[in-house]
Amino acid sequence: MPNLHSFPSTPFIRWFVKDNQSLDRDIRLKLLKGPFTSRAALVAAGMNTLLVCSVAVVLHPTLFFISWLVADMVIWITRWFLLQRFIASGKSRRRYATDLSLLFGLIWAAEIGIGTAGCIISQDPVLQVLACTSAVSMNGAIAMRNQGIPRYAFTQILLTDIPMKLATLFQPEPMLRVLILQAPMYLTGLWVLLNNLNANLTKAYISEAQSTHSATHDKLTGVLNRLGILNMMTALLSSKANGDSVFCVLCLDLDGFKKINDANGHATGDRVLVSFSEMVTRVVRKGDAVARIGGDEFIVLMPDTDKISASLIADRIIKSLEDYTGKNANYEGLGVSIGITETSPSELGSVGQILSRADVAMYNAKSAGKNCFRFG
Template identity: 80%
Template sequence: MPNTVDFPTTPFIRWFVKDNEGLDRGTRLKLLEGPFTSRAALVAAGINTLLVCSVAVALHPTVFFISWLVVDMVIWIIRWFLLQRFVASDKPRFPYATDLSLFFGLLWAAEIGIGTAGCIISQDAVLQVLACTSAVSMTGAAAMRNQGVPRYAFMQILLMDIPMKLATLFQPEPILRVLILQAPMYLIGLWVLLNNLNANLTKAYVAETQSTHSATHDKLTGVLNRLGILNILTASLSAKVNEDKRFCVLCLDLDGFKKINDAYGHAAGDSVLVCFSAMISRVVRKGDAVARIGGDEFIVTMPDSDKASASLIAERIIKNLDEYTDRNPDYRGLGVSIGIAETLPLELSSVEQVLCRADIAMYNAKSAGKNCYRFG
């Protein structure tokens, strides 16, 4: 699956992918991936249109049909080159890559529509049947492949279908003009189909996102859970080995939390946990991660940081918790003990070793009088 797809930047092309704007960015990017995901689909479409164009040139070697064949091949080659940049992750990005890919998709659809119109006007029954059958199959393929961006898919369908229908006005067989009467029902049906397909695909992506979030986040506080933070720690250790970077891990445990739970009930304890999680999330840096790993135990990962940065964050957490207890007299006596483990460049450590060092440092902080931090 491509990992370089991004939203188009030009206003004209961006308008075609403005569907589902109420969704989060990640889900919208997944919906946009349709036009960029399959070499096989592009190859099949290219063979199909190439055959029709070649038959048209063989039967009627006119300037129009020869030009159609050349234009079709040039557009296909450009689209193939652009697709390669998205499917192959080692290919470098270039400016307006998404815009160009979507634009040439529209140009390809218009070229098919105009070529099909020429086949109808030619009055050649073989070409008429072959070209119309091909165009209809291409509209169905566009609907299925680009269901994540229905506005874009429908524009492709219009560019292929309308020239074909209008061409019936310029040939002598009147019965073919029935296609014009049929057009509204056909296009409305495709629009309804596109929106139904998009709704189902969107539901699937949203459900997948929610499932992933539930698996890696704590239900009470909304921060990461044990699985979520372990995934980040594993990735951080891998990045450190590959990039010679250091990072710090903070292990936090609330002091006096059990007394609050016993005195005021679990609802009050849950409120403290939610407030504490929110406070930590506000204090840490943008790239840091916060997790509740159970009870009143928390972990903070700080990539690309040293002891000075970790100390600053630990001091801010302690200070903010003190201010919180000052505002809430019932929670006086609540504190936090913090253990910090720093990993150095070229140091080979497992996730378990790093967490163990941070945990030992946290217990050293408790032994030192609580509501303070120590290094492992």
């Protein structure tokens, strides 16, 4: 499932999500997704705070509590709008969508903290119990929902908790000030919990990424394997079905590889395959995909390209391999036959049909004398 959010753009908001800078970009995006998932959780949080605010207004219809109720409703509606308009709709690529969503999450936490402080100061035991219970439960929800970004989550907890603790200094019951003494243990415990949750979540995402990589990449060369390239081609066909771009597939087969492998041993053959895959990866464009689909056969997928560009790449691959074999006497006779097929939206076909055309073109190149390319 694609990430429906992006990294923050402003330095202020970026600071709150810098807990995992050393990780892969995709993993960091997954860790950031907490505030943008589960609309049900946002609804539940909104109903909870609305209930507390409403009870406060009913019991004490003062300007403070009326303002708290209005502010709570406005902030919740804004957060819901941001989630629906930019994130859930897939329009989060708008530059400040993520920043605004995270910023209003902080404002929401501060609003809860200030309102809870007002309930403490009111000296109403019903409000005090209701507001404190609500704040503590919200902190637990914050820790669970935003465990991927502990710095942001802990800031929300501080904004919720500190005003409540300080408010005990402005009411007459001295025993309530025990909450201030309790604060260091409570906050330390939540910080440890957040970091443990984050560590476990990070390990899970890393394991998932490693498992996916192992399933879609060739263990010897590190390039994509058959499954990996088939997945990419399937995705490309789906995205191009209603588009107007063409793409090319190159089927590569090493000529003379079996002879070299038999004469020099499998270790040498493996080095040839690794060197060839690295050479092809250097030659192709940044957005192209290279795969080893078995033995000495490779595939290059070139999105948004045509026969002319594909033929230039094929020619570079052939010449690069000639340079490689020229510097290694043991690899004399090694070459590459390349079959190229161009696919347009009007003749997409299936992945199997496209690969079959490229394969036939590759055998035509072999029949034409090897170490050349032909179109299918």
